[in-house]
Amino acid sequence: MxxxxxxxxxxxxxxxxxxxxxxxxxxxxxxxxxxxxxxxxxxxxxxxxxxxxxxxxxxxxxxxxxxxxxxxxxxxxxxxxxxxxxxxxGHAPEPVGRAIAAQAQKGFTTMLPSEDAPWVAKELARRFGLPYWQFAMTATDANRFVIRWARAATGRKQVLIFNGCYHGTVDDVFVDLVDGQPVQRDSLLGQVYDLTQYTRVVEFNDLAALENALKEGDVACLLAEPAMTNIGMVLPEPGYWEDAQALCKRYGTLLVMDETHTISTGPGGYAQAHGLQPDMFVVGKPVGGGVPCAVYGFSAEIAEKAQNAKRNAAPGHSGIGTTLTANMLTMAAMRANLAEVMxxxxxxxxxxxxxxxxxxxxxxxxxxxxxxxxxxxxxxxxxxxxxxxxxxxxxxxxxxxxxxxxxxxxxxxxxxxxxxxxxxxxxxxxxxxxxxxxxxxxxxxxxxxxxxx
Missing domain, CATH: 3.90.1150.10 (Aspartate Aminotransferase, domain 1)
Structure with missing residues (x-):
């Protein structure tokens, strides 16, 4: 046997x-x-x-x-x-279904905002404690965009992640620790440049390793789930996030919380439930009641830096956003879900x-x-x-x-x-x-x- x-x-x-x-x-x-x-x-x-x-x-x-x-x-x-x-x-919540059906008679997408946009942004600010917001079609896109904004706002190139993390199909995060060394994940197809050049990786719950990765002062952001969920759940040890947040502030690294899964913690996510104050925040698929969408928020300080970075950049495409972002159908679904379901x-x-x-x-x-x-x-x-x-x-x-x-x-x-x-x-x-x-x-x-x- x-x-x-x-x-x-x-x-x-x-x-x-x-x-x-x-x-x-x-x-x-x-x-x-x-x-x-x-x-x-x-x-x-x-x-x-x-x-x-x-x-x-x-x-x-x-x-x-x-x-x-x-x-x-x-x-x-x-x-x-x-x-x-x-x-x-739940599948097809009634309020979301009604909102989508009504909006379907009034149009799907125009590349212009609908009246739902300011309502949704205000509600996101109330729930999650960050005053400024942008939209995406998936959490993958949102995570990709926040990495760009973090680099633009800080002028730094490095990104820090936790070993075994998952933030969608963002290339930057496909780096693992193997025998203590950062290694580009073998399963990543078609990637031709070395991700370890700009991505650092440490173990979750290891404050010494976190500080060692931050102390050079060149990390734009720590992109993290507050509890790891995609390699099997890994919970933070007591006090870990309070100390980790303090280290990020000490070394000028932005703390980005991806709560696409840990939104299960409460109406304001894990960060609100546990008194954390991330600089940026991502929520994906649950926020629209099953309709493809994502949102990402900024603290007032980072919002100002992000806007200045855009204003001071050369004119042209920023590499952030898609033509379907914040389409009217999705915004109607988010409003209904936030108001009546979530x-x-x-x-x-x-x-x-x-x-x-x-x-x-x-x-x-x-x-x-x-x-x-x-x-x-x-x-x-x-x-x-x-x-x-x-x-x-x-x-x-x-x-x-x-x-x-x-x-x-x-x-x-x-x-x-x-x-x-x-x-x-x-x-x-x-x-x-x-x-x-x-x-x-x-x-x-x-x-x-x-x-x-």
Whole structure:
């Protein structure tokens, strides 16, 4: 018998074979669509990472509403992935749907502002504590743009990130620490220049390493999630961010918080919940209720420096922004989502449900004697294959087990429960019910029971 993270690996492999066969048998329409897609879509999917799911071929969605969706073969699912945060407040929220439908009759995009723009900007300032804002179509774009603004505002070239971070497909952040040395990530396709020339990388929760990277006084910004979420969740140690923020101020480095995922912490994100004061701030896909959009904010001081940099630059394209940025359809969606969906009451409900989920998963793990742990950030919960939560990207990377993750994911999926295809992250939304959570916990327990030695 081979043990893997406390489970009988032979049992896991036998279970996966059965689950793959069961999926194939009950998904004829998805299988047919996958075969059609292979004729004209690269890798047979609209985006190549859609092959990262645990399924033998793509699962095709017919409709999604609230906390549930239906596939093209007529099966219903409770969705704990929620578009990897894009639908964090549920699929197709009614207020957002109404706003989009109304705006669709009045136009989509004009390259001019609508009356929703000042309302949304004022609301963003109220929620997140930064007075000035700009818009983008994705968090990737927003992160790319804030790096440019930070360099322009400071006159510095270097960018600092944490090992194992994820900020979308921004080339500058694809640098890892390997045996303590910065190395351009091997998986980055088509990159021809050395990213380590202008990107530094340190471990999360390591204040000494952070200060060492900042002390030369040439780092424009530290771009960071307040809690790492894409390599498996890594939480900041007590007091870390207060000290890290102070170091950034001491060395003149701008602190940029990317809260596209940690917006799960509260209506104003992690920074507001924990009293932090970033110089710049990014929120992506959740802010529009699932409509492609992102926003990024500036402190008053950095806004003035950014505006001066633009005014003093040569005329022409700044390299920041796209023609669809702040289009009328997106702005209407953001206004409706911020006003009626992304409310304090919604967060209070989600926090309680996520706590119920975390407690349930922890009970199953403890009862089975597994060396696993459960981590929670607001409405976001994750179970990890380690008894002690990781404190940095290197530790988080070492405990990832894609084969075991996919075994669990497929087992859940075949029983009408979807979680993210990457590690073991789960989200709840205002439409998720206690019964949905209890069903997931019980199904998770069934997987554990079927694979224990």
């Amino acid at each position: 081979t043990l893997r993270h406390g489970l009988d690996w032979q049992k896991v492999q036998m279970l996966v074979a059965r689950e793959r066969a069961a999926f194939i048998e009950k998904m004829p329409r998805s299988k047919a669509l996958s075969e059609q897609a292979a004729q004209h879509l690269l890798f047979g999917v609209p985006l190549h990472w859609m092959n990262d799911w645990s399924t033998p071929f793509s699962l095709y969605v017919d409709a999604a509403k609230g906390a549930q969706f239906r596939d093209v073969d007529g099966h219903h699912y409770v969705d704990f992935c929620l578009g990897d945060t894009g639908a964090m407040f 409310t304090d009451e919604a967060y209070t409900y989600m926090f309680g449900l996520a706590r119920h989920l975390a407690d349930g998963l922890s009970r199953v793990i403890k009862a089975a004697g597994l060396p696993w742990c459960v981590t929670q950030v607001g409405a976001r919960t994750e179970f990890q294959f380690t008894a002690t939560p990781p404190r940095n990207g290197t530790e988080a990377d070492k405990i990832l087990d894609p084969a075991l993750e996919q075994a669990i994911h497929l087992f859940l999926l075949n029983r009408g429960l979807l979680i993210t295809p990457f590690h073991n992250m789960l989200l709840v939304c205002p439409d998720t019910t206690t019964e949905d959570v209890d069903r997931l916990v019980q199904t998770f327990a069934d997987f554990v029971a079927a694979t224990l030695p």
